[in-house]
Amino acid sequence: MKESKKVKWIHEKVVPWGLPIVLLVAWQGAVEAGWLSSRVLPAPTDVVAAAWDLLEKGELWQHLSISFGRALIGFAIGGSLGFVLGLLNGVFRPAERLLDTSIQMIRNIPHLAMIPLVILWFGIGEEAKVFLVAIGVLFPIYVNTLHGIRNVDAGLLEMGRVYGLRPWQLFWRIWLPGALSSILVGLRYALGIMWLTLIVAETIAADRGIGYLAMNAREFMQTDVVVFSILLYALFGKLADSIARFLEKRWLRWNVNYQNR
Amino acid sequence: METGRGAELVFVQVAKQFGDQQVLRRIDLTVKPGEFIAIIGRSGCGKSTLLRLAAGLETPTSGMIQLDGQLLHGLNTAARVMFQDARLLPWRRVIDNVGLGLKGDWKEQAITVLEQVGLADRAKDWPSVLSGGQRQRVALARALISRPQLLLLDEPLGALDALTRIEMQRLIERLWREQRFTALLVTHDVDEAVMLADRVVLIEDGECALDLPVRLPRPRQRGDAAFADLVDTILRRILSTESDEKVIAASSMSEKRRAL
Ligand SMILES: Nc1ncnc2c1ncn2[C@@H]1O[C@H](COP(=O)(O)OP(=O)(O)O)[C@@H](O)[C@H]1O
Ligand SMILES: [Mg+2]
Numbered sequence: 076m077k078e079s080k081k082v083k084w085i086h087e088k089v090v091p092w093g094l095p096i097v098l099l100v101a102w103q104g105a106v107e108a109g110w111l112s113s114r115v116l117p118a119p120t121d122v123v124a125a126a127w128d129l130l131e132k133g134e135l136w137q138h139l140s141i142s143f144g145r146a147l148i149g150f151a152i153g154g155s156l157g158f159v160l161g162l163l164n165g166v167f168r169p170a171e172r173l174l175d176t177s178i179q180m181i182r183n184i185p186h187l188a189m190i191p192l193v194i195l196w197f198g199i200g201e202e203a204k205v206f207l208v209a210i211g212v213l214f215p216i217y218v219n220t221l222h223g224i225r226n227v228d229a230g231l232l233e234m235g236r237v238y239g240l241r242p243w244q245l246f247w248r249i250w251l252p253g254a255l256s257s258i259l260v261g262l263r264y265a266l267g268i269m270w271l272t273l274i275v276a277e278t279i280a281a282d283r284g285i286g287y288l289a290m291n292a293r294e295f296m297q298t299d300v301v302v303f304s305i306l307l308y309a310l311f312g313k314l315a316d317s318i319a320r321f322l323e324k325r326w327l328r329w330n331v332n333y334q335n336r
Numbered sequence: 337m338e339t340g341r342g343a344e345l346v347f348v349q350v351a352k353q354f355g356d357q358q359v360l361r362r363i364d365l366t367v368k369p370g371e372f373i374a375i376i377g378r379s380g381c382g383k384s385t386l387l388r389l390a391a392g393l394e395t396p397t398s399g400m401i402q403l404d405g406q407l408l409h410g411l412n413t414a415a416r417v418m419f420q421d422a423r424l425l426p427w428r429r430v431i432d433n434v435g436l437g438l439k440g441d442w443k444e445q446a447i448t449v450l451e452q453v454g455l456a457d458r459a460k461d462w463p464s465v466l467s468g469g470q471r472q473r474v475a476l477a478r479a480l481i482s483r484p485q486l487l488l489l490d491e492p493l494g495a496l497d498a499l500t501r502i503e504m505q506r507l508i509e510r511l512w513r514e515q516r517f518t519a520l521l522v523t524h525d526v527d528e529a530v531m532l533a534d535r536v537v538l539i540e541d542g543e544c545a546l547d548l549p550v551r552l553p554r555p556r557q558r559g560d561a562a563f564a565d566l567v568d569t570i571l572r573r574i575l576s577t578e579s580d581e582k583v584i585a586a587s588s589m590s591e592k593r594r595a596l
Contacts (some may be wrong), residue, residue, distance in 0.1 A: 234423040236411065237391055238437045238478070248436070252427040329427040329462045 117299040122306070125299035134288075139307075142273060142284040145201065146311075149208025150269050156209070157216030157265075158258070165224025166250065178217060186210040187275055199280035204273065211272040212265040219261025223254030256330060259323050266315035274308055342370035342518035343404050343414050343485035345390060350399035351542070352385055359385050361542030363399070372512060372519045374533035376526060376574070381539045383522040387488045390520060391415050403486070415486040416479040420494050422471035424463040424478075431459040434478045442481070449477040453507060469500035473507070480511060487512075489521040493528065505531055509555070526570050530563060531556050536570060546573060 099119055105111040106118035113121060129135035160178065164171035186207060197203040227250055235249045277286020285304050292300035327333040345367040352360040359382040367373050375383050388394045389401060392412035401408040424433045434446040450456045453473040463471060472492055479487060489508075493501045509532055512519055523529050529536045530550055538546035548570065556563055 228423075230419065230421060230423050231425060233393065234417070234419065235437075237393065237415075237417045239411075239413065239482075240437050244437065248425065248428070252425070255427075327427075329429075329464065331464050 114296065114298055117302060121299045122302050125297065126303050129288075129300070129303070138283060138285050138288045142277065142286070145204045145277075145284065146208060146269050146273050149205040149272075150212050150265070152205065153209030153212035154216050154262075154265060157213040157218075157261075158220050160213075161217045161220025161258075162224060162250075165221045165254070166246075171221075175221075178214075182214045182218070186272065190276065190279060194280055199282065203280065204276045204284075207276045208269055208272045211268045215264040215268060216258075216261045219257045219264070220254060223257025223261075224250060226257065227253035256323075256327055256333075259319065259326065262322070263316065263319035266319055267312065270308060270312050270315065341483065341485055342368075342516050344369045344402075345486060345518060345520070346402040347386075347389075348400050348402065350389065350396045350401060352382070352389060352394065353397040358542060360389075360539075363539075363542075363544060365537065365544055365547075367518055367520065369404075370516045370518055372532055372534045373521065374529035374536045375520065375522045375539060376524065376529050376536060376570070377539035378574070379524070382542060383539055384490055386539065387417070387490050387520060387522055390486070391417050391488055412486070414484060415488055416482065416484040417488045417490065418472070418475050418479050418492040420491045422463075422468075422475040424471055424474055426463050428463075429459070430455065430461050430463065430466070430474050433463065433474055434481055436478060438482065445481055446477070449481045450474075452480070452511060453477045467500075469496050469504060472496065472504060476504075476508065476511070480515065480517075483515070484517055487517050487519045489519065489523075491522050491524060494524065501525075501528070506555075508532065513554075526567050526574075527558065530567050530570070531558070538570070538574060540574075546570075 102111075102116070103118050103120065106113055106116065106121075117125075126135070160174065164175055164178075189210070190207065193203045193206055197206060231249050231253065232245065235245050240248060273284075274286055277284040278290055279286075281287040281290075285307050289301050289304035292298075292304070323333055345365075347363045347365040350360060350363040351358070363386065365373075375386060377383050385394065389396055390408075390412065392408055392410055392415070395409070403412065403414060424430075425436065428436070431443070431446050431450065434450060435442045438445075447456055447459060450459055453476055455470060455473055455477070458466065458470065458474075463474065466474065475492070493504050496504060505528060508519075512532075519532075521529070521532060526536075530552070533550055536546070536548045536550060537544050538548075540546075548566075550566065552560070552562055552566070558564075
C-alpha cells in the first residue's frame with residue numbers, strides 16, 4: 076500500500092518536472108561547451124547571478140513594485156468599470172440598449188494599437204501604462220460579466236421572487252453567484268491581458284519597470300538580465316493564473332465541474 | 337402541529353390573454369381553506385398560467401382573484417410554489433436553500449422541516465449531489481418552512497420515477513393533513529389527482545370543464561375499485577368530446593357503485 080502511494084506521488088509530483096530539468100541541464104551544458112553563445116542565450120547560472128546582482132543593488136525591487144503597481148491600479152480601474160457595466164447592462168435591458176453597441180464598437184479597437192495616441196495624450200508617464208492596462212482589462216471582464224448575468228436561470232430568479240427575496244437579495248443570492256463562473260473566466264483572461272499589455276507598454280515607452288529593465292539591458296547587451304526579465308513576466312503570469320484558479324476553486328465549490336481540480 | 341391556517345382562494349371570471357392568445361377564458365373557482373385541489377388538463381391548456389395567477393406572478397386580463405376575501409394584487413405573499421424542476425440554488429447548501437429569504441434564527445426550524453421530509457442528514461450537502469426525488473423534498477421543505485397558507489404545486493412530481501413519485505405523494509399528503517394549508521396541485525397524472533385531491537378540476541378551452549369531488553376515504557388505495565373507476569371516468573372525459581352532463585352522471589354513477 077505504502078509503496079504504491081509513493082509511486083503515485085512520484086508520478087504526480089515529480090514526473091512533470093522531469094523534462095524542464097533535463098532541458099535546463101542541456102541548456103547549461105550547451106553554453107558551457109560553447110555551442111551556444113552567451114550573447115544569444117546566457118547559461119541558467121548566469122541568469123541567476125544577474126538576478127542576484129539586481130536584488131543586491133535594490134534595483135529589482137524598485138522595478139518590480141513599479142510594474143506591480145501599474146498592473147494593479149490599471150486592473151482595478153478597468154476591471155471594476157467592466158464589471159459594473161456588465162452588471163448594469165445584464166440586469167437592465169434599457170441600459171444595455173443604450174450602451175452595449177457603443178461598448179462593442181470600442182472593443183473592436185485593439186487596445187495596443189492606441190499606444191501612439193496614448194503617448195501623445197499622456198507622454199510616457201504612469202497614466203499611459205495604467206490607461207492601457209485598464210482598457211485592455213475592461214472588455215474581457217465586461218463581456219463575460221454580461222454573458223454570465225444574461226445566462227442566469229430565469230426560473231431561479233422567479234423562484235427567488237416567489238420566496239420573497241428583495242431586489243438586493245436577488246442580486247447577491249442569485250444574479251451574482253449565477254454569473255460567477257463566467258465572471259471568473261473573464262477575470263482569468265483579463266489577468267493574462269493585463270501582463271501582456273504591461274509588457275508591451277513598458278517595453279515601448281517607460282523609464283522604470285520590468286519592461287524598462289529589459290530594454291535597458293538590451294542596450295548594454297546584458298542578455299542575462301533580458302532573459303531574467305522575461306522569466307519574471309512568466310512568473311507573474313503564472314501567479315495571476317494561480318490566483319484565478321484559487322478563486323474558482325473557492326467560489327465554485329458547489330459546481331461539480333470545479334470540484335477536485 | 338397547529339391547524340386551520342389554510343387560505344381561501346377565489347377566482348371570479350378570471351381571463352388571461354398573452355398577446356392575441358386567449359389562454360384562460362373564464363375561470364370561476366372557489367377553493368375552501370385547507371382544501372386540496374388537483375388541476376388537470378391537456379398540455380398547454382393553461383394550468384401553469386392558472387397557478388402563476390394564484391401566485392401573483394401574472395395578473396389577470398380581466399376578472400379578479402381573492403385571497404381570504406381580499407383582492408390579490410402583486411405577489412401573493414401567503415403562497416409558496418413548488419416547481420417541476422426543484423429550482424434549488426446550486427451554490428447554496430441544502431439547509432441554506434431551505435432557509436432562503438428567512439430572517440432571524442431559522443436554522444433550527446430548517447432542520448425540523450428537513451427531518452419532516454427525511455433529509456436532515458443531508459443538510460450540509462450541495463444540491464448537485466442529490467437525486468431528483470431528494471431535490472424535490474428539499475424544495476418541499478423550503479416551501480413549508482415559512483408555513484404558507486397556500487401551497488401551489490406545478491407538476492412537482494412529473495420528472496420522478498414511479499416509486500419515488502408514490503413516496504412523494506404520501507409525504508405531501510401527510511404534511512398537508514398535519515398543517516392544513518390550502519393546496520393547488522397541477523398534474524398530468526390523473527392517478528395522482530385522485531390520490532391526493534378533495535376535488536379534481538379539469539381545464540378545457542380556458543374554462544373549468546369539470547369540477548369533481550373525490551369522496552374516497554384517506555389514505556386512498558390505488559388498487560381500490562372505486563379509485564380505478566374514478567380515474568377511468570376522468571380519463572375518458574378528458575379524451576372524449578362528451579358533454580359535461582353525461583360525465584357528471586357517469587361520475588355520480590361510479591360513486592354510487594362505490595357506495596354499494
Ligand atoms: N409569458 C407567456 N407569454 C406568452 N405566452 C405564454 C406565456 N405563458 C404561457 N403562455 C402560453 O399559454 C399557453 C398555456 O401555457 P401553460 O399555462 O404553461 O400550459 P400548461 O401548464 O397547461 O401546459 C401556452 O400556449 C403557452 O405558450
Ligand atoms: Mg405547465
